[in-house]
Amino acid sequence: MRHILIAEDDPHITSFVTRGLRGAGYEVTAVADGETALLLARAGDFDLLLLDIGLPGIDGFAVMSHLRGEGVTVPIIVLTARDSVIDTVRGLEGGANDYVTKPFQFAELLARVRLRIGDGEQRAPGPLLSHGDLSVDVRARRVSVGERNTELTAREFALLEVFLGHPGQVLSRDQLIGHVWGADFDPASNVVDVYVRALRGKIGPDRIETVRGAGYRLR
Structure with missing residues (x-):
């Protein structure tokens, strides 16, 4: 490591x-x-x-x-x-x-x-991530759902990478903001909800679960 x-x-x-x-x-x-x-x-x-x-x-x-x-x-x-x-x-x-x-x-x-x-070979998460039929090539920034490629914005990709690095773990909105938008971003913003909604529309509505009062979790 x-x-x-x-x-x-x-x-x-x-x-x-x-x-x-x-x-x-x-x-x-x-x-x-x-x-x-x-x-x-x-x-x-x-x-x-x-x-x-x-x-x-x-x-x-x-x-x-x-x-x-x-x-x-x-x-x-x-x-x-x-x-x-x-x-x-x-x-x-x-x-x-x-x-x-x-x-x-x-x-x-x-x-x-x-x-x-230069740690493409050793970093975690690795350059190739998968979760069910969802496949992500981190270095090429390519996302596939089954046989279908899907285009993500830079923010959507960063958000997805965070979820893939913590499968099954509940991530709060503050944690997601810190990872993707930075510590100085307004924690009262609904930006996480907006981007999770957009991400669901591209990778499937049931992959990211809302945990009421806690945040979100990659199923």
Whole structure:
């Protein structure tokens, strides 16, 4: 199992990203300061570092500078509220492999994680998913119901992938919003209900069950 180190001092973001990554099949370790992140990343036990720039102690730029200066090649995705061109360039030139500004959607972050650690063979859920006569090719983003191919929007596909990663498990609307739309999306929105309805129309009305007062479940 791939192991990801999160260095982030905002507990809300840490919890949100940790839940999402574990749900996607990754092992996660989270720290809240630069010194600890540097110490753990030096050990070489991680496949990816998600690194906040505004860490207490030493900031993310300093962490990257030390790691790259010491020859540590772990892929680094920077998570930051700083979105200026100067900061972006500084981060990329300082050794970051990618740069994600807050607020972000988890589906986008997950796609970047998968791209950077190249784990198509090992990630969970895998590149080919099936559930009954429903078949999903994650890499080709192709969905088949029996012998029929069906086209999904990016959001519908992300939502279906979450359900396939948790078959039989009741997922609350808040969980689904966190996975697909991001932690900062309005939890009072009915967007989940709208997209579940659309997804049912494309893959079959009985596959996704409404659990009253709790959320939804893939039968």
